[in-house]
Amino acid sequence: MKKILIIHTGGTIAMIEDKQTGSVKPNEHHPLASIIPAIKDMADLKEDIFLNLPSPHITIAHMVKLASHIEQKITDDHIEGIVITHGTDTLEETAYLLDLIVQSDIPIVVTGAMRSSNELGSDGPHNLVSSIRVALSEEARGQGVLVVLNDEIHTAKNVTKTHSSNIATFQSPQYGPVGIVTKHRITFHHKPIRRDRYQVRELKKNVILLKAFAGMDESLIEAISSSPINGLVIEALGQGNLPPAVVPALQKLLEQDIPIVLVSRCFNGIVQDVYGYDGGGKQLKEMGMIFSNGLNGQKARIKLLVALETTESREKIQQMFYQ
Known part of the structure; x- marks a missing residue:
């Protein structure tokens, strides 16, 4: 089985709603931990808690460290695909920076959730499974960093959050998704013709x-x-x-x-x-x-x-x- 690394950084996908106060906050126990055993037959899955932060707390420095962490894991552990769970507010920025500075061609997929784990209709588990399936796809290789939510596959360059709460929030306004996730297969219907990559290891400018x-x-x-x-x-x-x-x-x-x-x-x-x-x-x-x-x-x-x-x-x- 392919070796897939799941890197957690926090966000709604890692949060639980307090039913008494309605407050949604990070939780010490990652809600997706119970999902992994149920999908262990999909791949050789490894988990890594890199951060546990709401995405408004994510900084450029965090993103750059994540890029270095990814490349180190690919080299040291022979990882064949990566899924990153992330809060949705700044997800597109993290995904795009990774797309610009990570040098590997292995599939890298960023996903998240609009509903916390204990809400009715929580989308986190489904998005995680969909993202693992995309990371396993040979067609995803060499396409740059991809964003997968709500059964759609988008490029990091074009995707953006378009709605504050709807689960269909991530769209690529000018070009649309590059692929879809269905029950039986991963389908790419078009691909980016180029990818910008730069040998950058720190960002110090303002x-x-x-x-x-x-x-x-x-x-x-x-x-x-x-x-x-x-x-x-x-x-x-x-x-x-x-x-x-x-x-x-x-x-x-x-x-x-x-x-x-x-x-x-x-x-x-x-x-x-x-x-x-x-x-x-x-x-x-x-x-x-x-x-x-x-x-x-x-x-x-x-x-x-x-x-x-x-x-x-x-x-x-x-x-x-x-x-």
């Missing part, structure tokens, strides 16, 4: 994420300018436009060689240098801002953190964001 809004002025930009930052990601309006009042403050950041990446705050679509008015995308591109090819804000921040560990060239960073 990158800020801001969301543009109507009437936005320079005050936020000036406030962050007074702190030590290495990069800025802005969820811009529409195809990559900003209120004109912020432009002079952003120009000052660019003059300090601080890269600024633009993504769209829209659910679908990419930023483009189309509009030529003051604050329009064409003006911003000519100023030297970096346009992203479809990443959302939180993932663009992850990618800029990685990019800044590999180069200081704005042109090279722009090329990285075109991929």
Whole structure:
């Protein structure tokens, strides 16, 4: 049987609801522990409690340590597939960072749950089993880090949490899932054509994420300018436009060689240098801002953190964001 490592990091999938107070909290005894014996015939399953944290507590440092931990386990224990259980709030960020910096081609699947283990209709056990099945699939090899919940298989690059509580929350808005999990088989119906990978072992830079809004002025930009930052990601309006009042403050950041990446705050679509008015995308591109090819804000921040560990060239960073 294939050797599959299950790495637990916490999250709702590892929590229990207090019926008296309604509070959902981490539990010392992992709720999925009782599931493993029932599925031991699926594979040679190994468990590893790496963390037991709600996902809002997960930091970039935790993610980088997890990537190193994964590669060490693959080497030392000859692991053939990995399933990571994780809280859903920051699941997509952990999955995407792992996708960028883990060098192995073995299947790596991240999953979670929207309902705690003792709630009616708890989705954790089913998502775990589905993820193990995907990790066992030969077709999953070489596809980068995958996210599996609710019988759908998504790429880490494209998936995002779209609903605060619905179990069908994880979607890939522009492209859809790359595969599905059915009762009898794992089916991939398309695959990513490329995968970005970088030899990075620590992320030390400070990158800020801001969301543009109507009437936005320079005050936020000036406030962050007074702190030590290495990069800025802005969820811009529409195809990559900003209120004109912020432009002079952003120009000052660019003059300090601080890269600024633009993504769209829209659910679908990419930023483009189309509009030529003051604050329009064409003006911003000519100023030297970096346009992203479809990443959302939180993932663009992850990618800029990685990019800044590999180069200081704005042109090279722009090329990285075109991929």
